[in-house]
């Protein structure tokens with residue numbers, strides 16, 4: 707088995723294709739994320755941190771709720787975050803696994819980042835230590851569920867996506883299903899979690915995003931014989947077929963508060 711090299715070494719995070727993939731991700735998953743964020747009652751003046759901000763939509767919403775000067779957005783790649791800086795948000799190149807606390811916060815949120823990180827339970831402890839007393843940590847984690855697929859072709863392609871992400875990136879595709887226990891283990895209180903599973907209908911944004919995400923692993927999967935071109939094309943054709951529906955991606959949102 708080849709060694710895991712991490713998200714930012716496996717994925718070219720600065721291409722226009724990756725920007726489009728992140729914008730599509732935001733369009734699909736922001737409504738659930740915003741319900742979670744707004745449910746915590748963010749108010750003007752709250753100090754907020756968005757970790758691994760990607761293309762920046764959730765930090766932008768935090769800025770609307772809390773005031774731009776109260777929001778810090780971090781990532782290893784800042785390529786798509788200039789509009790946040792222009793808004794007055796503090797944008798930092800910052801590695802959540804190793805760098806110093808970027809402040810003290812009433813709310814820390816991160817989506818689809820810890821899934822891919824080594825030592826993710828230690829990262830939760832790090833972020834918990836950056837909270838003010840009473841401050842909230844809100845995590846969103848993706849979990850793939852190829853076993854629930856409605857068709858053998860997409861079951862196979864989702865299983866290959868999961869396997870390559872696990873082996874090459876270090877992604878823990880099932881870890882989200884353990885939440886909120888890791889938040890309790892980090893000493894947080896009032897912990898709770900909720901899963902969201904959306905239908906991936908052929909031709910619609912989630913099906914396109916699953917296809918674009920599978921394309922990230924395509925060169926490795928083809929080169930190592932995990933799947934053939936024909937098998938991938940069969941799955942991609944289903945993702946374009948309006949009568950096709952699949953349920954293979956769950957987002958788990960989990961929250962906990964510093965006592």
Ligand SMILES: C[S@@+](CC[C@H](N)C(=O)[O-])C[C@H]1O[C@@H](n2cnc3c(N)ncnc32)[C@H](O)[C@@H]1O
Pocket residue numbers: 713714719728731732757758759760761762780781782783800801802803816817818819823
């Ligand atoms: C799958 S993308 C998710 C982007 C964004 N959170 C969203 O949900 O729209 C993962 C993001 O985490 C960032 N990232 C990866 N490792 C990181 C680290 N150690 N510290 C901070 N950000 C990291 C990547 O650069 C990328 O922007």
